[in-house]
Amino acid sequence: MKDIYKGELVRLSAMNADEISKAFSRWGRDSEFKRFLDSGVANMASHTAINKWLEKELEEQSVNQHWFSIRKLDDDMLLGDIDLYVYNWSGRDAFVGLGIGEREFWGKGYGTDVMKVILRYAFTEINLKRVTLNVFEFNPRAIRSYEKAGFRHEGRMRQVLNKEGRRWDMPFMGILREEWMEQNEH
């Protein structure tokens, strides 16, 4: 069987609360990153506060949540985190959330690579039937990356976000097990 943690540029790794909370705190200073990641109001938190929150979250990791840190294969550098949240077992569907905090690695294929890895994990280790994501209209780079990973457009929630004096849509994208199997010759 293939190594399901490894892609071509990155690998999935455990979440180390101390290391990640420091990174989250640092990446949180980049408001563009925050606005791509989260629909809430961009604000900052101390590493201590994040650490407390993170330790609690990680302790409660159940079969519903699969949360990984992302490391570069060549030098093990921490780039960001990715998680699969199974919100519906009967439909076997999960939301995937991805954040690459190190902006020098945007637009270089890292996002697409880790998304491919998590899809393999979703379909051959958690055995889901579909994976869903939503993304913000003002993040075309991410949208292109997800298209490359195999996601299809499924619609958009209109004008849900209010940033910089105008309203924005939130596209939904999804990929089905059969589609992934076909694309990956299973």
Added chain:
Amino acid sequence: MFDIQTQLFEGKDIRFGPIDHEKDPEIESKWTHDSEFMRMFEIDPARPMSAAMLKKKYEKLEKEIEEDKNVFYFAIRAKEDDRLIGKAVINRIEWSNGNGWIRLGIGAGDDRRKGYGLQALAMLLRFAFAELNLYRVSASVQEYNEAGSALLKKFGFVEEVRRRQALDRDGRRWDLLIFGLLKDEWANQAKA
């Protein structure tokens, strides 16, 4: 031989030891990042774990061992340098029925195929039958884990149950096999 003097926890190249809460988490964390190992050892999804998570897991485990009194856990260490190379467990022991389940894994790829698994299983079975006085030992193996099945058969385990397509992994379904070994069967082949 069932005499008191024969060592239960010392093998030829390996020994059984307790958990080292300081050193072991880091080492086991690496194993959990090896998805091949995880998919052989676990039925649950492979998930990488940090040393911090493993520390917590060990604490919970020792608590469970103390309270439930139906689990025995051994760290497998290389005799040459005492490094952690695997783990051996007997759990789900039902004392009134005299049965228990075993699990065994050699964590680092470099340490596999060196006969450590064979030595560890021999010691684990001796502990189960000659010290815990169990009547039978069970083990569960995934259909794709041929090395696991082969190792069990070497000790006389009989394939008893085939749970058809019970496992979903790597895009297809697999059977889950259950093997069993009774104490007389073990005693006979231990003599041989």
Added chain:
Amino acid sequence: MRDLFRGELVRLTMEEPEAHAKTESHWQRDSEFIRLADSEPAHMVSEKKWKEWFEKRVENGFSPKRYPFSVRTLVDDKFIGFFGLWLDLIHNEAWIGIGIGDREFWGKGYGTDMLKLALQYAFTELNLYRVSLGLMDYNPRALRAYEKVGFRLEGRTRGDVQRAGKHNDSLWMGILREEWLAMQNGEKQ
């Protein structure tokens, strides 16, 4: 769509902790029932403890992994038994534990009716791929009931259960979704 909670002889319920505790307390006096149902040594628990246990379940709320049901007769609403489905979400299968605590209702088709409701729920509401169960080899009545509804024997673990001076085997059974569907279609024809 079919009625998930109603069979031909029984219906499924969620009992109040007090009523549930009272009934379980009563069933546990029948050691034959306990020894057929469970491989752990037969023992007794106070009604208070049973109630606490059921109240805790209420507090914990629903889990996506556990689906317990109580069973009452349609005719006179008697609380006669239970079944529970324990799910493995990843592999999409469930273990079923089922029992009729009131021996007056053994061997009269109630078990089969309960099994039919359980499998229907498993395959058409939980959308499972497989349902598994285990039983002791000294329980031939249960074996017959399970075979009747489509479970296949997948093996036996030898000498698993030491009871009444003997080492008895445990039997392992399973039914796949496609097998269950085929049986349903067969029945319609």
